[in-house]
Amino acid sequence: RAKKQGRNNICYFSDALEEELIDRIEIEKILRRAIEKDLVEIHFQPQVNLKNSEVIAVEALARLKDADGHYIPPLKFIELAEELHLIDKLGEQIFHKACQELKSWEAQGISIKLCINVSAKQFAKNSFVDFALAQVELHQIRTSKIELEITETTLMEDFDSVKSTLHQLTEAGFSIAIDDFGTGYSSLSYLKFFNVNILKIDQTFVKDMLSDEQSTDIVQTIITLGKSLNLTIIAEGIETLAHEEKLIELDCSMGQGYLYSKPLSSENFVKYLQTTMRP
Numbered sequence: 001r002a003k004k005q006g007r008n009n010i011c012y013f014s015d016a017l018e019e020e021l022i023d024r025i026e027i028e029k030i031l032r033r034a035i036e037k038d039l040v041e042i043h044f045q046p047q048v049n050l051k052n053s054e055v056i057a058v059e060a061l062a063r064l065k066d067a068d069g070h071y072i073p074p075l076k077f078i079e080l081a082e083e084l085h086l087i088d089k090l091g092e093q094i095f096h097k098a099c100q101e102l103k104s105w106e107a108q109g110i111s112i113k114l115c116i117n118v119s120a121k122q123f124a125k126n127s128f129v130d131f132a133l134a135q136v137e138l139h140q141i142r143t144s145k146i147e148l149e150i151t152e153t154t155l156m157e158d159f160d161s162v163k164s165t166l167h168q169l170t171e172a173g174f175s176i177a178i179d180d181f182g183t184g185y186s187s188l189s190y191l192k193f194f195n196v197n198i199l200k201i202d203q204t205f206v207k208d209m210l211s212d213e214q215s216t217d218i219v220q221t222i223i224t225l226g227k228s229l230n231l232t233i234i235a236e237g238i239e240t241l242a243h244e245e246k247l248i249e250l251d252c253s254m255g256q257g258y259l260y261s262k263p264l265s266s267e268n269f270v271k272y273l274q275t276t277m278r279p
């Protein structure tokens, strides 16, 4: 029986590998074409004040369509773009498009903060600060309107250059958020060395918080220590009122998740704002 299972396993793994390889080749093609033709789409997910559901900011999330018009999850193409050294170009196109949308909202009288995800490789590039500054200049956007989301992994790269880049960006007026906080290897105390403004509690802790005491403790610890460092705390992945209630109880100030809205096209995001805004 073991032998049979073993053989099945081998078979299973090679099938899975083959599938993954086909997937990669297919996604690589889509990715290269999208970059060449500037086809990346951006969806937008609101970030709200938990106390009154007021929309404070919005996160830009990249979207790529396959040949059938289905969206490929960003987790699949962002990592691949990094591996293939395509992330710079892709990241620039995302940044540019997100700023264009912010501008179009401003023209409609909507004032909101825009959060843009920046991958570790993109951030580590010497030219990143200049690129970001050139973008706000080009679009005539105030830097205070832009928040850059980086991960703990990004922080763990070369200490001096990360510190210097963060210093330059925050001096220029950009805000910095640490995304997926709690999943990496950095410690809260490490944060005091960096110019960081916001912590985004990873959604896995929010998801498990109601059933698992350890997750609740982690959420509580991030909130308490984050506050002592004067950071704004955003909880990710809020799906239910029970999540929201618990987070308010733990004194978390902001949140993001399907409870408020899934990521939306720019047009639908504007509609969302219009239906949720109080007169």
Ligand code: C2E
Pocket (backbone or CB within 6 Å): 045, 060, 061, 062, 073, 074, 075, 078, 094, 117, 118, 119, 149, 179, 180, 203, 236, 237, 238, 239, 256, 257, 258, 259, 263
């Ligand atoms: P992230 O930056 O942590 O973004 C939040 C992810 O959680 C998004 O997934 C969002 O759709 C999803 N989400 C939001 N609320 C909920 C919820 O209530 N429940 C659940 N289950 N999920 C929720 P998405 O758009 O698939 O993006 C996944 C990741 O891909 C992002 O995680 C980010 O790391 C990366 N990514 C997306 N767009 C970009 C980009 O433009 N540049 C870079 N470098 N990375 C990006």
Ligand code: MG
Pocket (backbone or CB within 6 Å): 059, 117, 149, 179
């Ligand atoms: Mg993010």
Ligand code: MG
Pocket (backbone or CB within 6 Å): 179, 180, 200, 202, 203, 236
């Ligand atoms: Mg996240």
Ligand code: MG
Pocket (backbone or CB within 6 Å): 180
């Ligand atoms: Mg994530």
